Every structure is written in C-alpha cells, then in structure tokens.
Amino acid sequence: DTGVSQDPRHKITKRGQNVTFRCDPISEHNRLYWYRQTLGQGPEFLTYFQNEAQLEKSRLLSDRFSAERPKGSFSTLEIQRTEQGDSAMYLCASSPRGWDSLWTEAFFGQGTRLTVV
C-alpha cells in the first residue's frame, strides 16, 4: 500500500497525558499537512510542511501542540497535557509538487481518532 499511513488508528488517553501520532506520507510527496476533524465538522487546518520546514501553523495549534518532520519524510504530531476538547480525528495528508508548481490534490490518510477521558 503506497498511500498515506497514520499510526495509531485509535488512541484513548487520560486527561493530562501526552500523546504522539505518526504520519508516513506518500513517498516523494514534499508537502505534508495535519488537520483536525470533530464530529459533524469539516477538517480544520493545523499545520503544513514543505519538506522538513514547517511553513504555516494555525492559531488552533496551541503551545501544547507540536509537529515535526525530520528529514522531510514522516511527521509526528504531539499533544501535551491533553484536554477533553482535544478529542477529535487527526488527519494527515500529503501532496506532491505539481509539474508546473501548481496545486494538486492532497491525499489523506485514514486518520487517528483520539479520545481523551
């Protein structure tokens, strides 16, 4: 399977604990995105990487959230001191640089569903 892979698929954690999610993008895709999706809502942009550089962060991404993409390959999203409001589906997506540098579509992973109890 050469799609976007996310791990774990499900995570249940107690309030106050730290969690880390991993995303493996499609090989050679240089753009990687993190989104958060709550029930009945569309995906909300969190952050975006071009290769290893984090180029944009949403104001939704509080200082408890941190994302990395070392070496421009896989990415991790860490949430420290989790709160019940962090319960959501966390989606990762990747996209290639288009042949003419225009946009192409983002390819999404299956997501990691986080439940904070």
Added chain:
Amino acid sequence: AQSVTQLDSQVPVFEEAPVELRCNYSSSVSVYLFWYVQYPNQGLQLLLKYLSGSTLVKGINGFEAEFNKSQTSFHLRKPSVHISDTAEYFCAVSGGGSGTYKYIFGTGTRLKVLA
C-alpha cells in the same frame, strides 16, 4: 481570507434520482476547488478538482461539478445516485496566489441515499 460554505448539512435522496450538493466559496483571488468524499471512520478521498480550463469537471463514481466564477460556486452533481454514494461530502478551496498551500474545507454535506 478564503472560506467555503456548504449550504446543506444533509441531503436525503432516493436511489437512482439526481442530486446536487451546493458549495460556495469566498476569495478575492483565483482559487483551486476540490470535492472530497468521506465514508465512516475513513480519511478523505478526492472526487474531482478544478485547477483551470473547462469549467465542467468530471470525477470518479459518475460525479461532476461546474465552476461558476461569477456566482463563486462549485456545485457537485450526479445524475443517478446509488446506495453506495451515502457518505459525507466536503468542498475545499486552495490557492489564491498568496503562497499558502493549505486547503480550506466546508462543514460538509451528508448525502443519504434511500432505497
């Protein structure tokens, strides 16, 4: 700033009937438009995209959409739906010339196909 409005949160339709899911966007510059489908507990799958060229875009599973710049709309249509089309559909916008590469999504439309 860019935004997307999906006017209908839920659309029930009988099998083999036509359907239109509405999407309006807001942007002061040129945009790129996408429709994604999401099945329960799954990620998003691209149905179709408009980058440039013909305003009528055909996608997978028999879906098509028409880009209307004057009305800032990108409505999704299918002439005859199937039970398997039951899912959540999201319209998204990107681009705009500002150098941002993020995709902005609408709140989604739940399509329920009835037998």
